[in-house]
Amino acid sequence: MTKASRLASVTLKPGAVRRISGRYPFGHAGDIGEAGPGIEAGEVVDVRAPDGSLIGRGYFNPQGATPLRMLTWTPGEAIDLAFYRSRVRAALARREGRIENTDARRVLYAEADGLPGVVADQFGDVLSVQLRNAGVERHRDLILRALREETDATSAFERSDTGERRREGLELRTGVLWGDVPERVTFHEDDLSLHFSPFDAQKTGFFLDQRDNRRLMRSLAAPGEGFLDVYSYTGGFSLHAARAGAKPVALDKDQAALGVLEREARENGVQVGVRWGDAIETLTALEREKRTFGAAVLDPPTLAKRKEDVPRAKRIFTDGSARALRMLRPGGHLLVSTCAHYIRVDDLLDAARVAAGEAGCGAEVVAITYQPADHPHLLSVPESLYLKSVLLKKEA
Numbered sequence: 001m002t003k004a005s006r007l008a009s010v011t012l013k014p015g016a017v018r019r020i021s022g023r024y025p026f027g028h029a030g031d032i033g034e035a036g037p038g039i040e041a042g043e044v045v046d047v048r049a050p051d052g053s054l055i056g057r058g059y060f061n062p063q064g065a066t067p068l069r070m071l072t073w074t075p076g077e078a079i080d081l082a083f084y085r086s087r088v089r090a091a092l093a094r095r096e097g098r099i100e101n102t103d104a105r106r107v108l109y110a111e112a113d114g115l116p117g118v119v120a121d122q123f124g125d126v127l128s129v130q131l132r133n134a135g136v137e138r139h140r141d142l143i144l145r146a147l148r149e150e151t152d153a154t155s156a157f158e159r160s161d162t163g164e165r166r167r168e169g170l171e172l173r174t175g176v177l178w179g180d181v182p183e184r185v186t187f188h189e190d191d192l193s194l195h196f197s198p199f200d201a202q203k204t205g206f207f208l209d210q211r212d213n214r215r216l217m218r219s220l221a222a223p224g225e226g227f228l229d230v231y232s233y234t235g236g237f238s239l240h241a242a243r244a245g246a247k248p249v250a251l252d253k254d255q256a257a258l259g260v261l262e263r264e265a266r267e268n269g270v271q272v273g274v275r276w277g278d279a280i281e282t283l284t285a286l287e288r289e290k291r292t293f294g295a296a297v298l299d300p301p302t303l304a305k306r307k308e309d310v311p312r313a314k315r316i317f318t319d320g321s322a323r324a325l326r327m328l329r330p331g332g333h334l335l336v337s338t339c340a341h342y343i344r345v346d347d348l349l350d351a352a353r354v355a356a357g358e359a360g361c362g363a364e365v366v367a368i369t370y371q372p373a374d375h376p377h378l379l380s381v382p383e384s385l386y387l388k389s390v391l392l393k394k395e396a
Contacts, residue, residue: 008036009046010060010068017049020070023380025111027058027068035062041169042134044071044079059116059135065167069116069135084139084146087114092150098373104187104194106208106374107151112384113376117164120147121208123187127153128198129177132164144177155179157198174199190215192239192268196260207236209387210299212372213335214240216391217297220333221246225294228286228327230279230320235261235272237297242270246294249273251282280316283323295333296324304340313343314351321355325363330396333366337389348390362395 012020016031033050045060047068054075058068071079091113099105107127108120117133127147131137137160148156156177165172184195189211196206214236221227223245229238232250234257241248242265250272252258258274265272275282279300298320303313317336324334336348345368356363370377371387378384 007044007046007057008039008060009048010035010039010058011048011050011052012055014050017055020047020068021049021055021073023070023073023378025058025070025116025381026066026383027070029067032067035060035067040138042136042138044135046075059133059138061134061168063169064134066133069111069133071114071116071135079139081142081146084115084142085150088146088150090114094376095374102187102189102211104189104206104208107147109375109384111381112378115143118143120151121206122151122153123185123196123206125152125154126181126185126198127151127156127177129156129158129160130162131158131160131173132162132168134168134170137165137168137170148178153179155181157181159198189236190240190243192243194236194239194264195267196234200256207233209339209371209375210236210337213237213297213337213369213389216367216369217241217295217333217335218244220295221248222294225329226292228293228296228324230283230296230298230324231300232261232274233257234264235274237299238272239264239268239270241295242272243268247271247273249275249286249291249293251275251277251279253278280319280323283320283327287323287327291327292329293324293327293332294329295335296328297335297337298324299335299337302340303338304342307342309340310342310347313338313340314347317348317351318355318358321352322358325355325359325361325392325394328394330361330394332394334363334392334394335389336392337387339387341383341386343388345388345390348388352390352392356392363392364395365390366393367391 011034013033041061047055056073058070104123107122108118117136119130121128158177160173186195218240221241221244227241227246227248229250232252235250238248238250304310369389
């Protein structure tokens with residue numbers, strides 16, 4: 001693939017040239033002017049402007065929801081093992097010195113690390129990999145070799161079981177990639193020992209993106225005070241709060257996740273209370289019980305997968321935040337967080353503003369936080385920013 005003449009070409013429409021030349025990695029169906037005949041799903045192609053000039057190279061899937069995914073803006077660059085190794089090395093260098101007191105990190109964050117469709121997390125010596133589109137599936141052997149050689153992970157497993165693969169026309173794949181993958185993967189975050197089961201867990205194993213927020217809320221968890229963890233999943237916030245001496249209550253409708261949390265609490269020598277059920281209904285029940293808390297987290301799963309979902313999502317944030325604020329003591333803190341790309345910080349602030357009115361209190365915006373350094377946000381890729389959180393302090 002070292003010579004442009006050996007690759008098929010895709011020509012962009014005039015209106016897409018400036019955007020994609022500016023390092024935006026996605027070419028949608030409406031951006032494609034012409035595509036050479038016989039291009040197979042995931043094939044690497046030269047990407048050209050209407051005048052024939054080369055823009056770069058990318059994966060092309062004629063049947064894909066997003067047909068073009070840019071790999072390089074260097075015309076003629078070979079997409080081979082050396083290319084993939086260089087991208088993994090660059091990603092590791094970007095994280096160097098920025099991820100502390102943990103042996104778990106996101107190694108590759110897809111387009112934000114120049115490898116569209118590849119997500120890889122490392123937990124100690126174990127690597128978790130997702131390959132999400134036809135291009136990376138076509139080059140899976142090269143990509144996995146690059147990851148193995150550059151990360152030195154002794155074992156790896158695959159969780160390529162996302163809806164995105166179905167949209168690409170690919171089968172779902174899970175399983176061991178190399179080495180001996182343990183039934184429970186162990187890693188550490190500060191003074192906590194954490195675990196997950198590779199083929200039972202959500203996503204690629206654990207929600208690494210809330211690491212900084214877990215530490216933030218731990219710093220605000222007061223010994224002996226209640227700590228409310230809404231949509232807790234396996235309770236990372238709760239475990240940190242418990243280690244700080246607080247008395248957490250974790251709410252979730254996933255009984256299996258709460259079971260994992262209870263086991264994690266026992267193994268770390270801390271106590272966490274759990275409540276199973278719908279978040280809003282359980283919050284209402286806690287209000288009736290006249291429970292009070294010094295700090296709370298509202299961190300639901302993705303509520304808005306489309307722009308049309310945002311109004312409904314804001315209502316859920318408002319309802320949950322109002323109930324949490326009513327149970328917070330004056331001076332207590334509430335973290336409201338979203339992992340949905342389509343929900344903006346302003347949406348969270350709007351929801352919190354209405355919630356404070358419904359709760360009959362004031363609130364100060366103490367901080368606005370985003371995803372950590374191992375989930376980079378590139379200016380040229382707006383979609384790479386997804387985690388947004390607002391920290392509020394309740395006023396009397």
